[in-house]
Amino acid sequence: MNELIRKGFYLGLGAALASKEKAEKYVKEFVKNGELAPQEAKRLIDELAEKGKDKQSDWSEGFRQDIKDTLKKLGFVTHEELDAVKKRLEALEGKQTEDD
Secondary structure, eight states: HHHHHHHHHHHHHHHHHHHHHHHHHHHHHHHHHHHHHOHHHHHHHHHHHHHHHHHHHHHHHHHHHHHHHHHHHTOOHHHHHHHHHHHHHHHHHHHHHHHH
16 A cells, blocks of 8 residues: 555646646747746746645645545554554443452
């Protein structure tokens, strides 16, 4: 399962890098053709990079949730669920000792 997560991460990272490179290429073309001032180009690239980070964060969170859902369907439990069961067990064991 770890391999699947790593591959998904690299896939997203590769897509983000490729998109950034393409965006920079197009913006440089606009500057070269005089359609965009260099200062505007820098601002536009920064803006696109920021939006890309936001989208990547959204994608990462969505991917993380999909993995959680899949693991839950396969019968795995979260650390929180396991801790809750441990606490209940400890409480029950303590209660049983008191009754003895």
